[in-house]
Amino acid sequence: MTDSFVAHLQERVRGAQAAATPLVIHGGNTKSFYGAKTIGEAIDMRAYSGIIAYQPRELVLTVRAGTSLTEIEAAMANEMQMLPFEPPHFGAGATIGGTVAAGLSGPRRPYAGAVRDFVLGTRIVNGKGEDLHFGGRVIKNVAGYDVSRLMTGAMGTLGILLDISFKVLPKPAREATLRYEMDQATAIQQFNEWAGKPLPLSATCWENGIAMVRLSGAVAGVEAAQKKLGGEVVEAAQAATFWASVRDQRHAFFERSESPLWRLSVAATTATLALPSAPLIEWGGALRWLRAEVDADALRQQIAAVGGHATLMRAGSGGISGAAVFHPLHGKLAELNRNLKAAFDPANVLNRGRMDNIAL
Amino acid sequence: MAAVLNDPQHITQKDHQERQLHRQQLSAALGHFLPPAALLTAVEDLRPYECDGLSVYRQLPILAVLPSSVAEVEAIMQVADAQNTNVVARGSGTGLSGGATPLADGILLSLSKFSRIVNVDALARTALVEPGVRNLKISEQVAPLGLYYAPDPSSQIACSIGGNVAENAGGVHCLKYGLTVHNILKLNIVTVDGVSVTIGSDALDSPGYDLLALMTGSEGMLGITTEVTVKLTPKPQLARVVMASFDDVEKAGEAVAAVIGAGIVPAGLEMMDKLAIHAVEDFVKAGYDMDAAAILLCESDGTPEEVEEEVAKMEAVMKAAGATACRVSRDEAERLKFWSGRKAAFPAVGRISPDYYCIDGSIPRGALAHVLRRTEELSVKYGLRCANVFHAGDGNLHPLILFDANKPGELEKTEAFSAELLELCIEVGGTITGEHGVGIEKINQMCSQFSDAEREAFFDVKRAFDPKMLLNPGKAIPSLHRCAEYGRMRVSGGQLPYPDIPRF
Numbered sequence: 001m002t003d004s005f006v007a008h009l010q011e012r013v014r015g016a017q018a019a020a021t022p023l024v025i026h027g028g029n030t031k032s033f034y035g036a037k038t039i040g041e042a043i044d045m046r047a048y049s050g051i052i053a054y055q056p057r058e059l060v061l062t063v064r065a066g067t068s069l070t071e072i073e074a075a076m077a078n079e080m081q082m083l084p085f086e087p088p089h090f091g092a093g094a095t096i097g098g099t100v101a102a103g104l105s106g107p108r109r110p111y112a113g114a115v116r117d118f119v120l121g122t123r124i125v126n127g128k129g130e131d132l133h134f135g136g137r138v139i140k141n142v143a144g145y146d147v148s149r150l151m152t153g154a155m156g157t158l159g160i161l162l163d164i165s166f167k168v169l170p171k172p173a174r175e176a177t178l179r180y181e182m183d184q185a186t187a188i189q190q191f192n193e194w195a196g197k198p199l200p201l202s203a204t205c206w207e208n209g210i211a212m213v214r215l216s217g218a219v220a221g222v223e224a225a226q227k228k229l230g231g232e233v234v235e236a237a238q239a240a241t242f243w244a245s246v247r248d249q250r251h252a253f254f255e256r257s258e259s260p261l262w263r264l265s266v267a268a269t270t271a272t273l274a275l276p277s278a279p280l281i282e283w284g285g286a287l288r289w290l291r292a293e294v295d296a297d298a299l300r301q302q303i304a305a306v307g308g309h310a311t312l313m314r315a316g317s318g319g320i321s322g323a324a325v326f327h328p329l330h331g332k333l334a335e336l337n338r339n340l341k342a343a344f345d346p347a348n349v350l351n352r353g354r355m356d357n358i359a360l
Numbered sequence: 361m362a363a364v365l366n367d368p369q370h371i372t373q374k375d376h377q378e379r380q381l382h383r384q385q386l387s388a389a390l391g392h393f394l395p396p397a398a399l400l401t402a403v404e405d406l407r408p409y410e411c412d413g414l415s416v417y418r419q420l421p422i423l424a425v426l427p428s429s430v431a432e433v434e435a436i437m438q439v440a441d442a443q444n445t446n447v448v449a450r451g452s453g454t455g456l457s458g459g460a461t462p463l464a465d466g467i468l469l470s471l472s473k474f475s476r477i478v479n480v481d482a483l484a485r486t487a488l489v490e491p492g493v494r495n496l497k498i499s500e501q502v503a504p505l506g507l508y509y510a511p512d513p514s515s516q517i518a519c520s521i522g523g524n525v526a527e528n529a530g531g532v533h534c535l536k537y538g539l540t541v542h543n544i545l546k547l548n549i550v551t552v553d554g555v556s557v558t559i560g561s562d563a564l565d566s567p568g569y570d571l572l573a574l575m576t577g578s579e580g581m582l583g584i585t586t587e588v589t590v591k592l593t594p595k596p597q598l599a600r601v602v603m604a605s606f607d608d609v610e611k612a613g614e615a616v617a618a619v620i621g622a623g624i625v626p627a628g629l630e631m632m633d634k635l636a637i638h639a640v641e642d643f644v645k646a647g648y649d650m651d652a653a654a655i656l657l658c659e660s661d662g663t664p665e666e667v668e669e670e671v672a673k674m675e676a677v678m679k680a681a682g683a684t685a686c687r688v689s690r691d692e693a694e695r696l697k698f699w700s701g702r703k704a705a706f707p708a709v710g711r712i713s714p715d716y717y718c719i720d721g722s723i724p725r726g727a728l729a730h731v732l733r734r735t736e737e738l739s740v741k742y743g744l745r746c747a748n749v750f751h752a753g754d755g756n757l758h759p760l761i762l763f764d765a766n767k768p769g770e771l772e773k774t775e776a777f778s779a780e781l782l783e784l785c786i787e788v789g790g791t792i793t794g795e796h797g798v799g800i801e802k803i804n805q806m807c808s809q810f811s812d813a814e815r816e817a818f819f820d821v822k823r824a825f826d827p828k829m830l831l832n833p834g835k836a837i838p839s840l841h842r843c844a845e846y847g848r849m850r851v852s853g854g855q856l857p858y859p860d861i862p863r864f
Binding site: 055056057058059060080103109110113114116117126130131132133134136137138139140141142143144145146147149150152153154158169170171173189192193195196197198199200217218219220221223224225265266267268269283286287307308309311326327328329331332333334336337339340341342343344355357358 | 481482483484485505506507527528530534535538539541542551555557558559561562563564565566567568569570571573574576577578582594595596597617618620621623624625662663664665666668669670722723724725726751753754755756789790791792793794795796797798802806809810811813814815817818820821822823824825836837
């Protein structure tokens, strides 16, 4: 059945290529708000689902792209393991293929790694309808270019993800969340100082005068770190709810306003940014969420000036006219990105225009 | 040693004249902006660059350049592009796959003068370094800050960070701390047409495709790295290593799986077999168990509390898996002593054999016992000894085949042995190279690991960066033609039809 799915998919892509008609690839449509608008014939990947191989002792998991995150996380919970990049669930139907394509990681990202850091191999159908395997199921692999990681965050514009292999990790034996009252500048400084110490940090967040810090690891290590860091211990269930709400953007910060949501990715040590409203800060300072009506160009200039980039994550209820979703690319860097798109998808049929900073 | 890329006897008089002319034209163009000491053309000056760490392949480049600024690298690439000349970049030349082996018609571009640590940002835990900086120098420099650079290939005393990026180098701690790709944030590269581009950023992600991942491990075929921003990791307060002996190699392999199965992610998990243990013990006196068929080195790091908890778990797992002896390092000196043997494994084997050939296959850990058994059988079949050292935690094998290049046919037998081992790695679901790169050494096995369409996709990636195929061409990705030749050459059993003819 999966073989015939792939064969049929290849046929559709070849047909689309010949006719130069675009295809829109989707899983659970929980991230359809993310990226520029794209039109075309829908390809529903949910029929291509299931865990292909999961051997906990290998720390490797191989799944079909249409598999739901919920199914994967349930299977892993049975083995006391996890996807270390803590993928966001923007809805119940979120799939692993969409997670990898969007390249979004959760609160654990700065301390454990991003989704791209745990992708070991992929099988894709490119824009020519070819069925291709890259990488593999082993931890170390330098045979050929790292096309698998290239697929991560490419928004389905380079290839349709079929099978994906991940490195996975054991769940920490103990987690603890600490709460502090702190202003923004102090929190940024403190998060960075702590990250430079051998402490088992696994998440950090600041919003509206409150800093939250999560520790994960061996029981003794977490207990020792807890003593060192002080703060007020947050009850476990409440802490779990809090981190899930930040991860899935259900935290009050994300819901209290209908303004556009900007994702500002900057160096973690960047000082407090002059913004029209206070941000929610994650990733030790490296990720700052802004919910505000702003001039997109001016914001992008401000963020680029500190070496970062700004993504219009959600357009908000009114929408923003004319603002690109992704931070624009220039010069040679833009050319290299365009060349890669042309290499994998010469007829520009896969999620055409979804990455509005890479136009063929 | 034996094989060379181009047999000089096959270069005709006409070729020779053309080559001389080409060299003169290039020298003239490069001499406009490079000082004489940075432009090498005499054979005796080029000799040090004729090979990298894979010294069985040697080739003199048409000339060598030693730029000392990014502007010079840009200008060199502009000349090479204008004259359609190949360029091979080189760091310290310690690579083991021939990635930096020069091309007869190409420029050898050494980045050895790019040896400055430009900036260390303690709060951000990053260092901006030039590509010629040695891996270990970074850790030494930032040690007073309580930080280090995590990837630690065995050659870290000598290998350069630029080369580490080109090969996506690993080391003995990468199961827990990752490979080069996990530990760099930003690169500055010079493209084939001489334009500087920043890849990645000081933030944790960047707009556009993940070119940082694509550049890492690209073997100098997509651009010349001129600057690297690395992530620094807090030094763990304490590290201790458990050294377990086994009377059977397969039991040791089972113990590896059991450690991971127990939910432990060791900081390092290494295995050595009897031949390797003996070679090492005679060389560095690391205190290894000479009666063991295999030993495992299993490291725990973290806070003293974490380490105590984890070491106890590790010991219990080892004993349950049938360890005949188990020792835990008592202090830092003893920990380093236990590791000194593993880190010296290559030179130690070099002492007991005129030559050795290092293999770099990676396999699922579950296939370890099977692959070890087959390796033993192949060792008997080819009549060549084989010492096994493994990054067992990652499933990355480094069998060292012992041979004597001066004995007729031994190099060819070694290559056939190696080829068969790599095919075995593919067969069990692994890969032909875990961390050393494909280079010229494993290029034939790329034909087995990837389909025609996959290899064409790699060439498409290459052309996206380098449309004229001038950067390190002929390495890493074999052409369709080459794979067709390899297909004809391979026959079952690994015996090549004409073992005496040079095939590279």
